[in-house]
Amino acid sequence: MRPNDRSYLKSHEWCKIENGIATIGITDFAVSHLSDLVFLDLPNKGSNVTIGESFGEIESVKAVSDLYSPVSGEIIEVNKDLTDNLEWLSSDPFAKAWMLKIKVTSLSQELQNAAAYEGNCVEG
Amino acid sequence: MYLRVLDDGARPPAENMAIDEALLRGGGLPSLRLYGWQPHAVSLGYFQKVDDFADLPIDTVIVRRSTGGGAIHHGDEITFALTLDANLLPKDLDQSYVLLHDAVRAALSDLGVHCTRQTTGAACGARPDVRWCFATAGRHDLVDAHGRKLVGSAQRRLRNEHARVLHHGSIVLHKPALTPFVAAIADQIEVHANRTKLRGQMVLRIAAALNLTPQPGTLSDQEHATATHLIAARFGDPSFRNAR
Numbered sequence: 013m014r015p016n017d018r019s020y021l022k023s024h025e026w027c028k029i030e031n032g033i034a035t036i037g038i039t040d041f042a043v044s045h046l047s048d049l050v051f052l053d054l055p056n057k058g059s060n061v062t063i064g065e066s067f068g069e070i071e072s073v074k075a076v077s078d079l080y081s082p083v084s085g086e087i088i089e090v091n092k093d094l095t096d097n098l099e100w101l102s103s104d105p106f107a108k109a110w111m112l113k114i115k116v117t118s119l120s121q122e123l124q125n126a127a128a129y130e131g132n133c134v135e136g
Numbered sequence: 137m138y139l140r141v142l143d144d145g146a147r148p149p150a151e152n153m154a155i156d157e158a159l160l161r162g163g164g165l166p167s168l169r170l171y172g173w174q175p176h177a178v179s180l181g182y183f184q185k186v187d188d189f190a191d192l193p194i195d196t197v198i199v200r201r202s203t204g205g206g207a208i209h210h211g212d213e214i215t216f217a218l219t220l221d222a223n224l225l226p227k228d229l230d231q232s233y234v235l236l237h238d239a240v241r242a243a244l245s246d247l248g249v250h251c252t253r254q255t256t257g258a259a260c261g262a263r264p265d266v267r268w269c270f271a272t273a274g275r276h277d278l279v280d281a282h283g284r285k286l287v288g289s290a291q292r293r294l295r296n297e298h299a300r301v302l303h304h305g306s307i308v309l310h311k312p313a314l315t316p317f318v319a320a321i322a323d324q325i326e327v328h329a330n331r332t333k334l335r336g337q338m339v340l341r342i343a344a345a346l347n348l349t350p351q352p353g354t355l356s357d358q359e360h361a362t363a364t365h366l367i368a369a370r371f372g373d374p375s376f377r378n379a380r
Contacts, residue, residue, distance in 0.1 A: 023295040051183040075291040076204040
């Protein structure tokens, strides 16, 4: 079971909200399926993100994938260290490998709790 | 379910990339597009730095792909773009490459071209020390008897509520001028007599691997419109090509 102090999108982003600030990242399941990550592109502090729209891109050696925002709002902090330390996504996806902190104006209706999100992580 | 087959001619680089992106984002039926390049061009992997290619001849046409990996000099080749819902491919990224590359290998074998799929080694990525896609062969790549890469490929994946995949691949017919180290179909068989047959076998083998029925088709008006927009806004825009 993934941490139950946060919520999840079916596209495998996680979102933890504290005092109106959302910290977002991607789950261990997403990381394991991307495998061999080589590039991460994140937006700049001060720009805005929109629910359901791409906020960045990640490249594994065999696929480029979009990252989708579970919230709308202004980016107040970017984990720039992560782009040079992509191994954190494998070793600590729910803490050290956070990607953005966002001052939230609205939340996606598609967010699921940890238990419901597990249903999206069935291998098949 | 049908596999729409778009047996295209040679188009300008930005148009080729825009059509593939329109097919990816359009969300329609699975499509397999086979095409060429006029003029010949270098496509950069999505994350590659254009400055790393400053040594190319001044008249080199460069376009940025939406798929990753290393750069490719597209000369006389068959390029294929498979666009489909992600659930029509194995969930596992590696297994999706195995499925598609085995289909391409079978198509090549049908014409007497021998190659094998590498099952070990790191997959190739767009790292600064490997700027050309075909410079090194890694896991899943199709290689000739000398270990030289014969088919290069990369994917773009949309993981939102309508998860889609664009799988780009290049089959080199004759060695391109900028990357003469690659393997080519012409090393093994006469190309001119087999060009059309290879395209046909590609369609049959990929459709069979996906359990789909191939059917010739054309772009929809909406796909045309999206591609036209993407040429102006993205793939034909120097700021996109030079963005990294």
